[in-house]
Amino acid sequence: MYRFYLIIFSFLMSLSVSSMVNAGPQEDLLAYQKYFKKKFPNLSSVDLSNGMYNFNKDKREQWEEIMSFPPYEIAIDAGEELFAKPFKNGNTYADCFEKGGIAIAHTYPRFNQQLGKVTTLAGLINDCRVKNGEKPLPYLKGKLASILAYMAETSRGKAISVEVPNDAAALAAYEDGKRIYFTRRGPRAFACYHCHWEAAGSKIRGNELSTAIGQATHFPVYRSKWGGMGTIQRRYKGCMKNIGAKPLKQQTEAMNNLEYFHTFLSNGIPMNAPGSRF
Numbered sequence: 318m319y320r321f322y323l324i325i326f327s328f329l330m331s332l333s334v335s336s337m338v339n340a341g342p343q344e345d346l347l348a349y350q351k352y353f354k355k356k357f358p359n360l361s362s363v364d365l366s367n368g369m370y371n372f373n374k375d376k377r378e379q380w381e382e383i384m385s386f387p388p389y390e391i392a393i394d395a396g397e398e399l400f401a402k403p404f405k406n407g408n409t410y411a412d413c414f415e416k417g418g419i420a421i422a423h424t425y426p427r428f429n430q431q432l433g434k435v436t437t438l439a440g441l442i443n444d445c446r447v448k449n450g451e452k453p454l455p456y457l458k459g460k461l462a463s464i465l466a467y468m469a470e471t472s473r474g475k476a477i478s479v480e481v482p483n484d485a486a487a488l489a490a491y492e493d494g495k496r497i498y499f500t501r502r503g504p505r506a507f508a509c510y511h512c513h514w515e516a517a518g519s520k521i522r523g524n525e526l527s528t529a530i531g532q533a534t535h536f537p538v539y540r541s542k543w544g545g546m547g548t549i550q551r552r553y554k555g556c557m558k559n560i561g562a563k564p565l566k567q568q569t570e571a572m573n574n575l576e577y578f579h580t581f582l583s584n585g586i587p588m589n590a591p592g593s594r595f
């Protein structure tokens with residue numbers, strides 16, 4: 318009898334150890350969510366998507382005022398028009414995407430198992446253009462950001478659902494994005510993690526730091542500082558520049574893996590893109 322318990326016990330131990338060793342994206346996410354819940358018990362996951370406005374009442378009021386006439390609406394309209402306009406060969410963007418591109422934005426970035434890499438919606442819009450004989454658009458702002466704004470608007474309210482398939486290459490891309498997120502860079506050796514995780518909610522040079530979870534829900538974004546729209550990778554580059562680091566280039570494997578990991582952190586939170594920020 319004793320031996321029997323011993324066998325059961327060691328079997329259970331091996332299960333729990335192997336699940337620790339194999340801690341995957343889902344286990345990560347639960348632990349990360351728990352961390353922010355403990356740090357900010359009064360903020361729901363939906364609240365987290367309001368970024369720095371959770372931490373400053375005056376800014377929150379100013380922002381809510383701006384949102385009564387959202388500055389990104391022009392971009393949504395422009396994007397809708399661009400999206401519908403046929404290419405010279407008569408095809409449209411809708412031909413390149415499942416469901417004609419409607420209400421899919423909340424499922425990107427995705428890991429494409431055939432290509433063996435992460436694809437972003439911005440990247441696929443340009444792939445679609447090139448496939449149809451058009452020149453690619455610049456990735457960070459302008460027309461591409463408007464098209465993304467329109468596509469995001471059709472996903473508004475849908476929970477962010479970035480999937481990491483149980484596939485070695487997909488897991489490697491996820492792990493690479495995570496590594497980049499936690500890597501120190503620049504002369505003061507800051508990682509994204511230091512500001513938007515450890516120091517989230519506190520102030521740095523007059524700015525309250527938003528939480529990593531919830532940040533990816535409202536891109537592309539209209540920023541007063543930019544006087545226009547920008548994509549999420551434009552924002553990443555801004556943070557890298559602000560800490561004196563050489564920014565990663567947009568749409569590189571590293572940048573796309575970062576977007577994959579960072580967007581995965583917001584899984585389950587309703588998309589509220591496009592958004593607006595100061």
Ligand code: HEC
Pocket residue numbers: 367368369498507508509510511512513521524525526527528532533538552553556557560579594
């Ligand atoms: C030295 C601190 C610092 C570091 C390091 C840093 N950021 Fe930021 N980041 C800021 C500040 C300040 C803002 C503006 C206030 C806010 O929204 O948090 C910001 C804003 C953002 C936003 C916009 C949030 C929103 O609600 O729209 C994103 C996304 C972001 N950072 C991602 C990153 C990523 C990814 C990295 C790592 C490559 C990074 N940041 C590194 C300070 C930092």
